[in-house]
Amino acid sequence: MPIEKxxxxxxxxxxxxxxxxxxxxxxxxxIPDLKGCITQAETLTELVDMIKDAKMCWLExxxxxxxxxxxxxxxxxxxxxGSYRLRIPKSLHKELxxxxxxxxxxLNSMTxxxxxxxxxxxx
Numbered sequence: 001m002p003i004e005k006x007x008x009x010x011x012x013x014x015x016x017x018x019x020x021x022x023x024x025x026x027x028x029x030x031i032p033d034l035k036g037c038i039t040q041a042e043t044l045t046e047l048v049d050m051i052k053d054a055k056m057c058w059l060e061x062x063x064x065x066x067x068x069x070x071x072x073x074x075x076x077x078x079x080x081x082g083s084y085r086l087r088i089p090k091s092l093h094k095e096l097x098x099x100x101x102x103x104x105x106x107l108n109s110m111t112x113x114x115x116x117x118x119x120x121x122x123x
Contacts, residue, residue: 005069010059014082015072017051019044019116027113033070034058044105044113 003009015031022028022040029051031037039054041047062069088096100110 007056007059007063010063010069011056013072015055018120019047019051019113020120021117029054031055031058033072044103044109048105048109 015033017029017031019027019029026040026042027044027047028038028040029047031051031054034055037054037058039047039050041050059069061067096110096114097107100107103110105113
């Protein structure tokens with residue numbers, strides 16, 4: 001039986017989200033596979049909800065208009081679980097935890113943001 005490719009189906013797919021600091025303040029998030037799917041917020045906490053909402057609105061619009069919806073680019077997703085063990089100095093752990101608390105986000109979200117920002121700086 002074929003899978004029904006409805007909103008729930010697309011919302012469950014692991015689209016890559018890119019989060020960056022905005023020069024005007026706050027943060028900007030995009031989903032590169034969904035061209036034009038972008039949102040912004042003042043805090044990382046707000047951004048988490050905003051990117052989910054932007055993704056849902058983008059997908060609903062595409063479904064309503066019969067626009068082709070790309071699935072997440074296959075960058076060997078099956079090879080990566082999204083989880084790995086990382087050992088860092090206690091001082092860095094403390095700094096990340098304090099910043100996460102200030103932003104009212106999880107330590108995992110703050111670490112993901114920091115890594116993403118660092119990778120963007122390498123480009």
